[in-house]
Each structure stands twice: as C-alpha cells, then as structure tokens.
Amino acid sequence: MVNRRRAPRTGTAPPFRSDDGRWQELLDIAARIFARKGYRSTTLQDIADEFGVLKGSLYHYIRSKDELLFEVVRSVYGAGLANLRALAAADLDPVDRLRAVIRGHVLYLTDNLVGTTVLLHEFDQLSDEHRARLPIREYQAVVADLVADAQADPRVKPDLDPRLTALAVLGAANWVYRWYRPDGKRSPDEIGAAYADLLVDGMLIRTGAAVPGEPAER
Amino acid sequence: MVNRRRAPRTGTAPPFRSDDGRWQELLDIAARIFARKGYRSTTLQDIADEFGVLKGSLYHYIRSKDELLFEVVRSVYGAGLANLRALAAADLDPVDRLRAVIRGHVLYLTDNLVGTTVLLHEFDQLSDEHRARLPIREYQAVVADLVADAQADPRVKPDLDPRLTALAVLGAANWVYRWYRPDGKRSPDEIGAAYADLLVDGMLIRTGAAVPGEPAER
DNA sequence: CGAGCCCTACCAAACGATTGTCTGGGCGGG
DNA sequence: CCCGCCCAGACAATCGTTTGGTAGGGCTCG
Numbered sequence: 001m002v003n004r005r006r007a008p009r010t011g012t013a014p015p016f017r018s019d020d021g022r023w024q025e026l027l028d029i030a031a032r033i034f035a036r037k038g039y040r041s042t043t044l045q046d047i048a049d050e051f052g053v054l055k056g057s058l059y060h061y062i063r064s065k066d067e068l069l070f071e072v073v074r075s076v077y078g079a080g081l082a083n084l085r086a087l088a089a090a091d092l093d094p095v096d097r098l099r100a101v102i103r104g105h106v107l108y109l110t111d112n113l114v115g116t117t118v119l120l121h122e123f124d125q126l127s128d129e130h131r132a133r134l135p136i137r138e139y140q141a142v143v144a145d146l147v148a149d150a151q152a153d154p155r156v157k158p159d160l161d162p163r164l165t166a167l168a169v170l171g172a173a174n175w176v177y178r179w180y181r182p183d184g185k186r187s188p189d190e191i192g193a194a195y196a197d198l199l200v201d202g203m204l205i206r207t208g209a210a211v212p213g214e215p216a217e218r
Numbered sequence: 219m220v221n222r223r224r225a226p227r228t229g230t231a232p233p234f235r236s237d238d239g240r241w242q243e244l245l246d247i248a249a250r251i252f253a254r255k256g257y258r259s260t261t262l263q264d265i266a267d268e269f270g271v272l273k274g275s276l277y278h279y280i281r282s283k284d285e286l287l288f289e290v291v292r293s294v295y296g297a298g299l300a301n302l303r304a305l306a307a308a309d310l311d312p313v314d315r316l317r318a319v320i321r322g323h324v325l326y327l328t329d330n331l332v333g334t335t336v337l338l339h340e341f342d343q344l345s346d347e348h349r350a351r352l353p354i355r356e357y358q359a360v361v362a363d364l365v366a367d368a369q370a371d372p373r374v375k376p377d378l379d380p381r382l383t384a385l386a387v388l389g390a391a392n393w394v395y396r397w398y399r400p401d402g403k404r405s406p407d408e409i410g411a412a413y414a415d416l417l418v419d420g421m422l423i424r425t426g427a428a429v430p431g432e433p434a435e436r
Numbered sequence: 437c438g439a440g441c442c443c444t445a446c447c448a449a450a451c452g453a454t455t456g457t458c459t460g461g462g463c464g465g466g
Numbered sequence: 467c468c469c470g471c472c473c474a475g476a477c478a479a480t481c482g483t484t485t486g487g488t489a490g491g492g493c494t495c496g
Contacts, residue, residue, distance in 0.1 A: 022445090038343060040258030044482065056483075057446050065482065121339075125256060164404060164412050167397060168390040175389025186382060194382050202420030240471090262456065274457075275472050283456065442493080451484075458477075466468090 026051055026061055028114075031072045035117040039069050039125045069122060070130040076115035077134045083108045084142050094150040099200050101146060103192035105173050110180050110188035117177045140166050147203070155204050169199050244269055244279055246332075249290045253335040257287050257343045287340060288348040294333035295352045301326045302360050312368040317418050319364060321410035323391050328398050328406035335395045358384050365421070373422050387417050 029050045033042050044065060048055040062068045087104040090097050109116050123136060143166035150156045172195055180191070247268045251260045262283060266273040280286045305322040308315050327334050341354060361384035368374045390413055398409070 038258060040256060041343070043480085045480090053445090054447060054449095055481095056448085056450095056485090059483070060445060125259070160416075161404070161412060164409065165416060167393065168413055168416055171391070171393025171396075172386040172389040175385065175393060178389075179385060186379070191382065194379060195386055198378075198383060198386055198420040199416065200420075201422075201424060202416040202418075204419075204424060206419060206422060207425055261454080263454090271471090272473060272475095273455090274459095274474080274476095277457070278471060437496105439496090440494090442491105444491090445489090447486105447488080449485090449487105452482100454481075455479085456477100457479105459475090460473105462473080463471090465470095 023061060026058075026068075027072055027075065030068055031076075031114050031118050034069065034072060034122060035114045039118075039122040066127055066130070069118075070126060072115070073119050073123065073126065073130075074134060076112065076119045077136070080108060080112070080116065080119065081138055081142075084139060088142050088146055093153070094146070095153055095156065095200060095204075098146055098150055098203070099196040101143065102169060102173060102196040102199055103189075105170075106176055106192035106195055107188050109173065109176050110182075110191070113177060113180065113182075120174055120177055139170060143169055150203065157203055157205055160203055165203065172199060241279060244276075244286075245290055245293065248286055249294075249332050249336050252287065252290060252340060253332045257336075257340040284345055284348070287336075288344060290333070291337050291341065291344065291348075292352060294330060294337045295354070298326060298330070298334065298337065299356055299360075302357060306360050306364055311371070312364070313371055313374065313418060313422075316364055316368055316421070317414040319361065320387060320391060320414040320417055321407075323388075324394055324410035324413055325406050327391065327394050328400075328409070331395060331398065331400070338392055338395055357388060361387055368421065375421055375423050378421055383421065390417060 026047075030042075030047050033046050033050065037046070044055045044058055047068075048058055051058070058068075062071075084101065084105055087101045088097065090100055092100060123131070123134075126134070140163065144162040147160060147162040147165045147169075151158060151160060151162070176191065180188075186194075244265075248260075248265050251264050251268065255264070262273045262276055265286075266276055269276070276286075280289075302319065302323055305319045306315065308318055310318060341349070341352075344352070358381070362380040365378060365380040365383045365387075369376055369378060369380070394409065398406075404412075
C-alpha cells in the first residue's frame with residue numbers, strides 16, 4: 001500500500017535523499033546536538049525542532065535514531081581515516097612523517113570538532129552491527145606502522161612498542177576534543193606542533209651528554 | 219507524614235546509609251553498569267535487578283538517578299585526585315617525579331577501571347550544579363605545576379607550555395580507559411613505564427650529538 | 437498548452453512501550 | 467513499639483516509531 005521510500009536501499013548508502021542538500025543539513029544538525037548533549041540524551045524532537053519539522057517527519061530521511069547516529073559517525077570516521085592515511089603517505093623522513101601526522105591529525109580534530117566529538121564519544125552507543133562496520137582500530141594500526149617504520153632510523157628508540165606508542169599518541173591527540181575551544185589561547189597549529197615535538201622527541205634516543213654551561217647540581 | 223530519610227542531608231555526605239555495606243554495594247553495581255552501557259542508557263531497573271530489589275526500592279538509598287551518578291563520580295574523582303596529589307608530593311627530582319606521577323596515574327586508572335570510565339566518560343552528564351562541585355581542571359593544574367617545576371631543571375625544554383604539556387600527558391594517560399583490558403598483553407606497569415618514558419623524555423632537550431657508529435645517511 | 441499524475445516533503449495525530457518517581461503499607465529485628 | 471528496608475502498584479511524562487493524508491512542483495502525454 002504505502003510506498004514511501006521505494007528503493008530497496010542500495011547497500012551501505014545513506015537512507016535516502018532526492019538530491020542531498022537537506023540531508024547534509026540534517027546530518028550537521030544531528031551531529032551538533034549529539035556532540036552537545038550526547039546521543040542518548042538527544043531527542044528526535046530536539047533535532048526536528050532545529051530542522052524545522054515535526055519529529056515524525058524525520059522518518060522521511062532516516063529509518064531509526066540508531067541509523068542517524070551511524071550516518072553521522074560514518075562520515076567522520078571515513079574522512080578522518082582518509083586524512084590520517086594521506087598524512088602517513090607523505091614523502092618524508094619517517095621521523096618527520098610522524099611529526100606531520102600528529103600535527104595534521106590534531107588540525108583535523110580541531111577543524112572537525114563537532115563530528116570528531118560524536119565519533120570519539122558516542123562510538124560505543126552504536127549497535128553491534130554498525131560498530132562492526134567501522135573498524136576503529138584502523139587508526140591505531142596506521143600510527144603503529146608509522147612508529148615501526150621510524151624504528152629503522154637509528155635515532156629512534158629500538159625498544160618502543162609500536163602499538164603502545166601509537167595508543168599514547170592517539171590518546172594525547174584525541175583527548176583534544178575534550179578541552180579545545182576555538183576561542184582558546186592556543187591555535188590548532190600551536191597545539192599540533194607542540195604535541196608533535198613532545199611525542200616524537202619522546203621516541204628518540206637521548207644521546208647522553210652533560211648539559212653544557214651548568215655543573216651538575218643536586 | 220512520610221518520614222523516609224529523616225536527616226536533612228549533612229551537606230555533601232552520601233544520601234543515606236544506616237551503616238554503609240549495602241550502600242557501597244549499590245555504588246559498585248551502579249558504577250559497573252554505567253561503565254558498560256553509559257549513564258543515559260542505564261535503567262534504574264538494570265541496577266535494581268542486580269541489586270536484588272524492585273526499582274522503586276532504590277529510592278530508599280538515592281534521591282534521584284542524577285544523584286546516583288554524582289555519588290559514583292564523586293568518589294572516584296576524590297580518590298583519583300588524592301592519588302595524583304600524593305604522587306606529585308613525592309620527594310624526588312622534579313623530572314623523576316613526573317615519571318612517577320605518570321606511571322602512578324596509569325596504575326590508578328587501570329586499577330579502578332570501572333570508576334574511572336564513569337568519571338571520564340559520563341562527567342558531562344552531571345547536572346550543572348553537580349559538575350560545579352567537582353572541578354576536574356584540578357587534575358590538569360597538578361600536572362601543569364609539575365611541568366613548570368621541572369623546567370627549573372636545565373635538562374627540560376624551557377619553552378614547554380606547562381598547560382599544553384599537562385593536557386597531552388593526561389590525554390595519553392586517560393585514554394587508557396578506552397582500550398585497556400586486564401587480560402591484555404601489556405601489564406599496567408609496562409604501560410605506565412612506557413608512557414612515562416615517552417612523555418618525560420619528550421620534555422627533555424635533545425643534546426644534539428651525532429648518532430655514534432653510523433655515518434649520516436640519506 | 438493544459439489536464440492528469442506522480443513523487444517529494446511534510447503534517448497531524450496517535451501508539452505502545454519505557455522510564456523515573458511517588459505513595460502507602462508490611463515485616464522483622466532491636 | 468519503632469524503624470530500617472523493602473514490596474506492590476501506580477503515576478505522569480516522554481520517547482521512538484507508525485499511519486494515513488495532503489500540498490505542490492514538475493513531468494508526461496494527448
């Protein structure tokens with residue numbers, strides 16, 4: 001009888017959109033509210049209000065609230081991972097590449113603060129099926145490989161655990177979504193550079209030489 | 219008429235407990251379920267089931283679900299901050315103290331995984347009033363002060379931003395709750411030590427000396 | 437060119453289920 | 467007899483979701 005949304009859903013494609021526009025707007029609004037209040041505390045009513053529509057009308061665009069979260073997370077997941085991989089493919093010395101990756105990842109985070117917040121904070125609110133389609137460990141793998149590559153360089157500590165190091169790097173960088181505000185005193189560039197210096201220098205061997213100009217104290 | 223919970227609530231003390239025991243059990247159960255499903259996705263029914271009681275009966279112990287979350291978070295907040303401050307007060311070289319703090323903080327996290335998860339993940343689900351009573355920035359301040367102290371040592375980079383560095387340290391450490399599992403391959407001690415070495419070494423000046431035994435390549 | 441039609445985008449209203457919370461009472465031990 | 471602890475049951479509110487309908491723009495086709 002009713003033939004709403006006739007097309008049988010082309011696999012993993014977004015639910016529906018005659019020609020995007022409004023669909024992107026919906027994703028943006030949902031992401032913003034999810035980021036502010038959390039997925040579970042967000043009502044379809046909240047979203048519909050800002051979208052300028054009755055809450056029931058949202059079902060013209062989505063199949064469920066679950067799926068709406070998935071669509072939001074999916075887009076950020078893909079873009080973020082692509083960004084990371086592009087950075088990791090830069091034609092640089094492995095050590096400098098790590099620096100660029102950290103800096104670039106922080107820049108991406110701050111530049112996509114809303115989406116990243118939803119990705120990082122609401123990831124485990126996804127249904128098991130949805131979560132399985134977004135292997136978030138890929139992020140870790142990319143960085144771990146980079147660390148392992150860098151260990152070919154004799155300046156790099158040979159006893160680093162690439163996985164553990166990658167988790168530390170991603171932890172420090174991802175944590176930025178918890179405190180960064182665009183009107184803060186530090187620019188994304190300063191943050192990225194500081195983090196890159198701190199973390200990459202931490203991976204390098206300390207060539208044990210006395211500090212010049214100061215006799216040992218204490 | 220009804221005189222349930224007669225005492226007018228002694229300020230910040232937990233809601234009620236004739237003599238703890240069962241109250242602690244309730245906190246533990248709530249923390250565990252909050253950590254697993256998230257605060258908003260957790261039902262009082264879930265908690266009551268595990269507590270062996272009808273959901274209405276929980277109101278003998280709590281005044282609201284909000285407050286239950288607060289009590290859970292408060293206990294972890296206090297204990298965690300006390301732990302951090304104790305570590306920071308160790309009688310050590312400032313640089314070694316930083317190492318000890320990072321290691322000790324990671325150990326605390328892994329040792330109180332459930333509570334820490336709730337604290338770090340559900341903190342902004344607290345009501346504004348509750349949140350105001352737990353100034354979480356204290357954590358950051360403790361570490362930032364430590365970094366600033368360490369900068370008296372000439373081995374430490376003088377241009378470090380203590381606040382930014384503290385945020386990186388806490389980010390890396392706190393992120394551990396996202397991936398650590400007690401049955402993983404790395405022990406809390408290994409993780410803490412690795413993080414301390416990575417982060418503290420990153421704060422130290424690299425005494426620019428050529429790598430011994432290898433001529434410059436590339 | 438105009439009549440008819442379809443399809444998108446939405447409305448209006450209701451649904452069943454769930455949730456946090458409240459009321460009043462009962463039981464058992466000190 | 468009192469009081470801590472819990473039960474039984476209900477409450478209103480809210481939520482995600484469903485159903486059937488409709489305005490209107492654009493397309494087709496005579």
